[in-house]
Amino acid sequence: MTRGRRTVASAWExxxxxxxxxxxxxxxxxxxxxxxLLVLAExxxxxxxxxxxxxxxxxxxxxxxxxxxxxxxxxxASVALAGLIGVPLAMFFxxxxxxxxxxxxxLAALPVLLPPLVGVIAFLFLVGESGILxxxxxxALGLERAPWRLVGAPAILFVHAxxxxxxxxxxxxxxxxxxxxxxxxxxxxxxAGRWRIMRTVTLPLLIPSLTAAALxxxxxxxxxxxxxxxxxxxxxxxxxxxxASKMSxxxxxxxxxxxxxxxxxxxxxxxxxxxxxxxxYVVVGKGVAPARHRVRSPGVRALLAAAGAGWVLLLLLPxxxxxxxxxxxxGGWTTQLLPxxxxxxxxRGLLRDPRLFAPILNSLQMAALATAANLVFCFVAAYLVxxxxxxxxxxxxxxxxLPWALPGTVxxxxxxxxxxxxxxxxxxxxxxxxxWILPLAYFIRNIPxxxxxxxxxxxxxxxxxxxxxxxxxAGxxxxxxxxxxxxxTPGLAAGGLLAFVTALGEFVASILLYTPRSRPISIExxxxxxxxxxxxxxxxxxxxxxxxxxxxxxxxxxxxEGVGTPGG
Amino acid sequence: MSLELRGLRKRFGEVVAVRDFSLELEPGELMTLxxxxxxxxxxxxxxxAGFETPDAGRITFRGADVTNRSPQxxxxxxxxxxxxxxxxxxxxxxxxxxxxxxxxxxxxLGRLVEAALVRVxxxxxxxxxxxxxxxxxxxxxxxxxxxxxxxxLLLLDEPLSNLDASxxxxxxxxxxxxxxxxxxxxxxxxxxxxxxxxxADRVAVMNDGELRQVGTPxxxxxxxxxxFVAGFVGRANLLPGRxxxxxxxxxxxxxxxxDALWPVDPEGTSGLEPGQAVQVVVRPxxxxxxxxxxxxxxxxxxxxxRAFRGARIAYHVTLADGxxxxxxxxxRSEARGGRIAVRPRLHARVHVYPAAE
Numbered sequence: 058m059t060r061g062r063r064t065v066a067s068a069w070e071x072x073x074x075x076x077x078x079x080x081x082x083x084x085x086x087x088x089x090x091x092x093x094l095l096v097l098a099e100x101x102x103x104x105x106x107x108x109x110x111x112x113x114x115x116x117x118x119x120x121x122x123x124x125x126x127x128x129x130x131x132x133x134a135s136v137a138l139a140g141l142i143g144v145p146l147a148m149f150f151x152x153x154x155x156x157x158x159x160x161x162x163x164l165a166a167l168p169v170l171l172p173p174l175v176g177v178i179a180f181l182f183l184v185g186e187s188g189i190l191x192x193x194x195x196x197a198l199g200l201e202r203a204p205w206r207l208v209g210a211p212a213i214l215f216v217h218a219x220x221x222x223x224x225x226x227x228x229x230x231x232x233x234x235x236x237x238x239x240x241x242x243x244x245x246x247x248x249a250g251r252w253r254i255m256r257t258v259t260l261p262l263l264i265p266s267l268t269a270a271a272l273x274x275x276x277x278x279x280x281x282x283x284x285x286x287x288x289x290x291x292x293x294x295x296x297x298x299x300x301a302s303k304m305s306x307x308x309x310x311x312x313x314x315x316x317x318x319x320x321x322x323x324x325x326x327x328x329x330x331x332x333x334x335x336x337x338y339v340v341v342g343k344g345v346a347p348a349r350h351r352v353r354s355p356g357v358r359a360l361l362a363a364a365g366a367g368w369v370l371l372l373l374l375p376x377x378x379x380x381x382x383x384x385x386x387x388g389g390w391t392t393q394l395l396p397x398x399x400x401x402x403x404x405r406g407l408l409r410d411p412r413l414f415a416p417i418l419n420s421l422q423m424a425a426l427a428t429a430a431n432l433v434f435c436f437v438a439a440y441l442v443x444x445x446x447x448x449x450x451x452x453x454x455x456x457x458x459l460p461w462a463l464p465g466t467v468x469x470x471x472x473x474x475x476x477x478x479x480x481x482x483x484x485x486x487x488x489x490x491x492x493w494i495l496p497l498a499y500f501i502r503n504i505p506x507x508x509x510x511x512x513x514x515x516x517x518x519x520x521x522x523x524x525x526x527x528x529x530x531a532g533x534x535x536x537x538x539x540x541x542x543x544x545x546t547p548g549l550a551a552g553g554l555l556a557f558v559t560a561l562g563e564f565v566a567s568i569l570l571y572t573p574r575s576r577p578i579s580i581e582x583x584x585x586x587x588x589x590x591x592x593x594x595x596x597x598x599x600x601x602x603x604x605x606x607x608x609x610x611x612x613x614x615x616x617x618e619g620v621g622t623p624g625g
Numbered sequence: 626m627s628l629e630l631r632g633l634r635k636r637f638g639e640v641v642a643v644r645d646f647s648l649e650l651e652p653g654e655l656m657t658l659x660x661x662x663x664x665x666x667x668x669x670x671x672x673x674a675g676f677e678t679p680d681a682g683r684i685t686f687r688g689a690d691v692t693n694r695s696p697q698x699x700x701x702x703x704x705x706x707x708x709x710x711x712x713x714x715x716x717x718x719x720x721x722x723x724x725x726x727x728x729x730x731x732x733x734l735g736r737l738v739e740a741a742l743v744r745v746x747x748x749x750x751x752x753x754x755x756x757x758x759x760x761x762x763x764x765x766x767x768x769x770x771x772x773x774x775x776x777x778l779l780l781l782d783e784p785l786s787n788l789d790a791s792x793x794x795x796x797x798x799x800x801x802x803x804x805x806x807x808x809x810x811x812x813x814x815x816x817x818x819x820x821x822x823x824x825a826d827r828v829a830v831m832n833d834g835e836l837r838q839v840g841t842p843x844x845x846x847x848x849x850x851x852x853f854v855a856g857f858v859g860r861a862n863l864l865p866g867r868x869x870x871x872x873x874x875x876x877x878x879x880x881x882x883x884d885a886l887w888p889v890d891p892e893g894t895s896g897l898e899p900g901q902a903v904q905v906v907v908r909p910x911x912x913x914x915x916x917x918x919x920x921x922x923x924x925x926x927x928x929x930x931r932a933f934r935g936a937r938i939a940y941h942v943t944l945a946d947g948x949x950x951x952x953x954x955x956x957r958s959e960a961r962g963g964r965i966a967v968r969p970r971l972h973a974r975v976h977v978y979p980a981a982e
Contacts, residue, residue, distance in 0.1 A: 067675075067678035067693055067695075068678075068693055069693065069694075069695045070678070070695070519707060519709065521705050521707055521709040522709050522711060524674075524676050524696065524703070524705070524709065525703065525705060525709035525710075525711070525770075526711075526722065526726075527675075527676075527695070527696040527697045528674060528696055528697075528701060528702060528703035528771070528780075529697075529702075529722050529723030529726055529770065529771070529774060530697050530700055530723055530726040530727055530774060531697055531722070531723070531726040532697055532726070535726055539711075539722070540711055543713045544712070544713060
């Protein structure tokens with residue numbers, strides 16, 4: 058019978074649902090929808106009149122069209138390159154069994170956990186103009202100048218491919234894991250060779266996973282800001298163009314660019330939703346033991362292990378460089394291949410100089426505030442989505458994913474527009490320039506992440522438990538506090554941890570909204586780079602990565618031990 | 626009157642799960658709601674508990690209309706099929722849950738929880754985690770938890786269906802004596818006829834969202850209101866026939882295949898006319914096998930199978946038109962193959978119902 062969600066709610070239940078849903082939806086409309094509508098309105102307004110002149114300006118300016126085109130082709134090329142790295146890597150780790158397969162297989166997914174800005178500066182230290190690899194080639198060939206410069210489109214593409222392959226890697230792995238080993242065995246028994254099976258069976262079955270991964274890379278690449286910002290030079294994509302317009306005071310143009318970027322992302326989201334089923338099919342994948350090719354010969358095994366390790370090391374090289382550079386004191390590295398002196402000077406500097414230490418505290422504080430708000434808000438929102446039926450429910454679900462689909466730049470421009478004026482009757486207050494604007498931005502950007510975690514946690518436990526509590530005389534608050542909350546806590550906490558860690562390293566929205574008095578770690582890293590204090594920047598990057606790892610280790614233990622597995 | 630349901634109706638999309646449902650429970654009565662799966666009995670129970678709201682109808686408890694009252698304000702205890710024990714709480718905390726919601730004194734809790742556990746024969750289990758318990762123990766904790774708050778009405782939704790057969794039978798005997806000892810009014814949903822009869826003072830039979838008959842097990846068995854109840858409660862033979870009035874008076878008989886004429890149980894024949902086509906229902910133990918004797922009441926056929934039922938044996942007799950009649954006989958009786966006659970025993974109840982259109 059129909060359990061969980063009821064078809065016709067009683068009068069008391071309807072009142073109760075409304076009392077919860079109305080504030081939740083209003084808050085989402087105010088913080089997620091309204092700022093974007095304001096941006097849209099600003100883009101078609103000039104001196105109080107409706108006009109399309111800003112769009113005409115956009116379409117008739119070469120630089121603007123070039124940025125739009127750059128965003129699109131960079132994204133398409135990123136999809137192709139990331140696929141070329143990620144898919145073979147997944148097939149390699151899925152198909153062969155060799156010593157160290159699990160460890161290296163897990164390490165290969167690591168880049169997705171690091172904040173993009175940290176990844177970007179890691180590249181700078183490895184293959185930038187004075188990077189280790191660059192110097193190595195220069196010294197080996199006896200060149201007078203660096204053999205290449207890490208600027209413009211090739212640099213951006215290189216970084217994108219190097220970090221976004223993880224989507225293809227993980228989705229392909231999940232797709233392969235879901236694939237019934239019997240299918241490939243059936244094909245083999247019909248006389249198909251290995252390549253024929255790959256071409257006619259494996260790849261077609263992987264298409265849903267690959268499509269989903271491609272759309273995700275496309276969206277991530279369209280939204281990408283760190284790499285184009287640091288390496289772009291004169292080469293602009295839409296996200297950096299928005300930043301430039303905003304900073305130079307061309308606000309109307311910034312609005313048009315924001316609308317363009319948001320539209321592109323929403324179109325991609327629309328396509329992605331059409332593949333939603335495929336995506337769920339992939340993500341839900343169980344780790345069923347697949348038919349892995351067991352290599353007998355010890356020589357070949359060693360070779361495979363070396364190849365796997367080498368491949369992964371190559372992918373993690375930038376991050377290892379970052380750690381290395383963080384131990385290099387000022388002036389400890391000039392023209393040599395590798396630094397000659399190592400010390401803890403940069404780390405001591407972080408602790409001693411309050412100017413350097415403050416951003417760490419700021420980020421921790423702002424991320425904690427945003428995450429606390431995420432936890433409370435998303436718990437209620439997820440409860441409504443999973444347990445109640447009401448007319449606005451589909452809209453609530455859409456509003457909860459929307460911030461995920463919108464690039465950080467778009468969200469930041471929306472907030473900067475909405476909260477720079479004081480019109481309380483229009484829901485606008487001056488928050489720009491205050492401490493509160495960044496926690497607010499982090500809160501909004503992380504709503505989808507935490508809501509999704511809470512929604513799946515609610516789906517995992519039997520609604521009968523809530524009914525049992527009600528039949529024992531417990532009111533709604535008691536039922537939530539004593540039954541629902543303890544049972545969703547592991548899932549909710551996992552989502553909260555990810556949100557906290559993301560907020561800790563947030564850069565894209567921060568650079569548009571930060572105030573000097575409460576600047577976060579990412580902005581300080583950038584300031585260090587600008588001041589050519591590479592060691593300091595690297596040390597901050599490492600501290601950020603360590604903080605995140607620490608949160609995962611401590612939090613992970615809490616999530617596992619806190620409560621046993623929910624539901625029967 | 627304790628609980629009174631008047632004209633309840635509940636629709637899920639296109640499916641009407643419960644329709645025109647009226648039922649009354651006496652104080653202290655133990656009633657089972659019996660029906661095949663999907664007949665709407667669980668929905669009916671959830672309407673009473675307050676987890677669903679009826680589209681039409683009224684629910685009254687001790688004279689007060691509770692139709693729109695929330696489940697927690699109704700205060701009816703409930704035992705769920707899945708037990709719905711809180712997995713994150715210990716046995717003690719599970720049983721104390723309702724007491725805490727009632728804001729009972731902390732000093733009382735220990736005593737009340739222990740008393741509730743003693744009642745279900747689980748003393749000393751307070752500190753266990755519920756996952757450590759066996760299915761039968763979990764079922765008892767669920768019962769103790771529901772009873773601890775001393776609810777004025779207890780609702781049970783197939784609470785024994787997840788136990789194995791022997792434990793199920795033992796538990797239901799204990800359950801009945803426990804509930805009767807407490808004098809609590811209870812409604813128990815099940816699809817198992819034996820369980821329903823074992824437990825209940827009265828049984829309410831449901832099918833297709835409708836209540837078909839309410840009565841004691843004996844009433845249901847001996848005087849089923851319709852073909853469904855007759856077939857669902859115990860074993861029954863279904864034969865087509867046509868009513869006759871051989872004596873010309875009020876007494877009716879029924880003419881069966883091969884011209885056999887059987888006297889009809891006078892109860893439940895009101896509204897039926899001679900000449901009307903009817904469905905004949907007769908239980909296997911109300912029939913007997915005799916050598917063919919060309920008597921008017923004899924149905925002639927051949928024994929086509931037999932099934933051993935312990936003290937009794939069931940014979941399957943195939944009639945001339947191919948239909949099969951089941952006859953239950955003493956196990957010492959011996960029926961060989963070949964032609965044989967079936968006839969009602971003395972005082973047999975031959976029920977007739979209007980034939981379906």
